[in-house]
Amino acid sequence: MTRVNLVLLLAVVLSAIYLVRVQYDSRRLFTELDRAQVEQRRLQSDNERLQVEKRAQATPARVEQIAREKLQMRQAAPAITTYVNYTEPGRVGGER
């Protein structure tokens, strides 16, 4: 009887310690997950910000200015344009 009790006591103590361990692990992992999620959000908004900045660097105003001043380009007038008709490959018997 005493032996069984001792075994059961041991089992309870072990299980309690294990529970503490699991609880600790779960909280640790949760914190990590949380941190990762915060990081994800930060990266997302960074990405958004960079997209906007990229766009701001490529506005028509800036493109035109650089094309004209730095690259010495000018607008293609119809007189120096050849127009070709293009049919999408998938569309058989499209406009010609």
Add this chain to the structure above:
Amino acid sequence: MSRRSVQYTSSPLLASRTPVWRSKFVVGAIALSFVGLAARAAYIQVIANDFYQRQGEVRFARTLELPANRGRILDRNGMILASSVPAPSIWAIPDDVETDTDAGRAKLQQLARLLEMPYADLVKKLDEDKTFVWVRRQVDADVAKQVTALDIKGIYQRKEYKRQYPEGESAAHVIGFTNVEDNGQEGIELLFNKQLVGRAGLRHVIKDRLGRAVEDVGEVLPPVDGRDVQLSIDSKVQFFAYQKLRDAVIANRAQAGSVVVLDAISGEVLALANYPSYVPDKRQNLTGAQLRNRALTDTFEPGSVMKPFTIGLALETGRVKPTTVIDTAPGYWTLNGATIHDSHAHGALTVEQVIQVSSNVGTSKIAMQMPASEMWETFSQAGFGQKPQIEFPGAVSGRLRPYARWRPIEQATASYGYGLSASLFQMVRSYTVFSHDGQIIPATLMKSPQPAVGVRVFSSQTAAEIRKMLQMAAGPGGTGPKAQTQGYSVGGKSGTAYKLVGKGYGSDTNRKYRSWFVGMAPIERPRVIVGVMVDEPSAGKYFGGEVAAPVFSDTVQQTLRMLNVEPDMAVQPKIMAAAEEESF
């Protein structure tokens, strides 16, 4: 010395018998204290459980708000027109900030430099007797990082978002802007505020001593981000239209100007710009003139732009043919005591020529053959005086008085566009009648590339005849030859009006004008309708054909090129097809 013997086995104290009640009393007292403990435990665990649970939660549970991102505004090609980016706000607990030590002051000076504010201002803010002050709201993310690096005690950051408008001033009137709380205040930002704002999420967590979230409690309510709004605006067309308009307004020393570009097939607004404009990110010292979305909110008498509708009605009802001759000599016509003038005397003109040279007398003579009710009906169908069919903050309906109250002279003046008013946008939209084979189509600011379904106003034959007249008007011998482009056939009508100065139209020395041009291209199968208005040109030129038509021409040229429309007129090619072997 006598030694006193102590007998430990018997104590005189124990010799007397303890009364029984004492031990019972002790037992009773201990039992009572246990009862007390049990009662207390029962109270805490059962009766006042809620209270203690709540108190516990207050100490470790936190409710976090998960902010939702405001949706973006995109142009038809998915280019960003407006987007929210993080812009932390810097705040402080003034008492916690060290201002006494040299080191503390040095850091604050660095902070002031980073935030681009005078050091004195910063100190003044920190001197206030409050527990919370904003130091600066919505700084750039880079600056915020540097502020974090400074690590000043008592200075904190709060995550906030700021709207960025990469397109700047060219699209400012269409897009509008938001306030510091990220709520739409103008334009599309206001109109679609409901769609653009998301719903913030909530999350209950348990935090440990170090402030880390260790456990979620209950359900997490995820944030719902605002939806993106995709406009029909093409940012390139928008920019070029704005640029040309701005150049024209400055060159003509005008007060203001507007330009509208409409896709003639789908009814989409490709560009809508006004000058003067503003940079939506920097809104200090804004004036009302800059904020005004003139293309939609300013109405004026459409003048000659109305003539095609009068003539169209006459053609439609078979009262005249394009070749019918109308005598406009001697350049004026007196009707019930009032006289209608032409700018030049023309003599006998065909109906086509009436439009081409924009004869008021000719148009009036044709109009007086028709009942006022029919004219009113046609004008209404074309959208004049009607509720603005486009939803936009501040869009106006213009004015078209009921025909029952028209006197004959008013019917005559209405036929050439006086006595009624419309916004530039309404005029541009009304011209879809001619571009869309006699049907007026709804205009929209949303991307909707399908061909629009319209309401018939004229037959397609009438529309084609009017298009031909518009082409003549924009050609040599017409009123707007400067509207011509390279390679694309154009048609359109110019307008010039005196503005009210005081109580009249001013005298020859101080007259103020408004000039505009509405037209379409390519004329056989129109792709775009463009309307240009320039307010108070004062550099000598003031006719619509002189001031507004060149902007029309440039805008049409650029827009059609960007839409990959092939020129419909012969251009002298300046390139030689190189006979080169291709190797693929």
